[in-house]
Amino acid sequence: MTDPIKVSAYRFSEGFDVRFLEDLYAGDTQMAEEIFLSSLDQLEESITMADLHVILKDTESLRRVIHRMKPVFGYMGLLFVQELVQHFEDRCVPDRRMEELENAWHYLRQIMCDANRLTRKECQKLNEFNRLRA
C-alpha cells in the first residue's frame, strides 16, 4: 500500500520560493504542473513579442507585454524575477527612449530564459512525481 504521507511530500527545488509555492498549490502537484506548463508557454510567446517591440522601438507595447509576463513568474515561484520585471516595467515610461532600455531588456531577457530553463526542469520533476502517484 502506498504511504500517503510520503506521496504528498513533494519538495520544490532550490531556486524557487518554496514556501510561497507550497502556499499557492497546497500540495496539488497536478495543478502545479499544469500551471508551470501554461506559464512556460505564455512566457515564450511573450518574450518573442517583447523582442519585436524592442526592435520596433515601441515602448508602450513593450511595457504592456512586460506587465503581462510579471505575475507568471510568481506562479512559478520565482518572486525575485517578478520583482526585476516590475522594476523594468516601471522604467518603460512613454518618454523613455528604447536605446536606454535595450541593455536592461537583454539583461532581463537572459534572466527570464534561465528562469524558464529552471522551470522546465521542475516541470519534468513534477511530471515524474505525478506519474508515480497516479
Add this chain to the structure above:
Amino acid sequence: MMHKGIIVEDLKPAADILMRFCQRSGAVGISAHFLNAEDALAYLDEHRVDVMFLDIEMPGISGFELMDRLEYPPQVILTTSKTEYAYDAFQYNVTDYLRKPFTYDRFLESVQKLRIARSDVPEPAEDHIFIKVDGKLIRLEGRDILYIESMGDYVRFVTQQRKYITHNTIKNIESRVEGMGFLKVHRSYIVNMSQVDDLQDTNLIVKGVSIPVSKSHKLRIRQELNII
C-alpha cells in the same frame, strides 16, 4: 451558498489558477471565462452573475472601462499585478483587490468578503414614498403605483386612480424605489413589476398601458417576471 461568477482575464495561467481556486472552495461556480472585456460585456448583457473576477489591463477596453459601461455591475473582485490601481479600485467600490499572484488563503478572504457584501444588501423595508406635488406632501403606497415616467426635469407617477407630477429626475427616483419591486425598464420608465400583465416584443403591458423596454434591460425583466 454558491456564487455564480465569471472570470475576465487575458493571462491563461492566472485564469487557470483562479478557476481551480473557485472549484476547490466550492463557493464560486464559474460560468464563463473571457480573454477581453468586450466579450464579457456582451455576456453580461444577457446573463446575470453574482461576482466578476476582473483583470484591469487587458487588450481593448480595460477592467475599469468595463465597470463604467455596466448598468448593473455584479460584485467585482479585481485581480491585478499592479498596486497603483488600488486607489481607483477603492473609488469603484469593488469587493476586493487581489494582487497577482495570490495564494488560496488570500482568495478565500475575498470570497468571505463577497458573502458579507451579499448579506449586507438591505432588505426592502419601505413600502411607500412621499412626493411633493404643488407644495404638498403626498404619500404613495408602492403597491398603488403602476409606473413612473420621466418628463425631463419632472417625473410622473401613475397610479390606478390618478397621475402625479413632481419635480425630480428618474435617476434619483430609481434609487429611492429600489427594493420596492420596481425596475427601470427603459431610460424613461420605472415599472412596478407586480403590476405587469404582459411582456411583448419591445413593450411591457401594465394595466393596459404599453411601456417601451430597452434591449439592455430585457433579460433582467424576464428574470424579474420569473419567465421560465
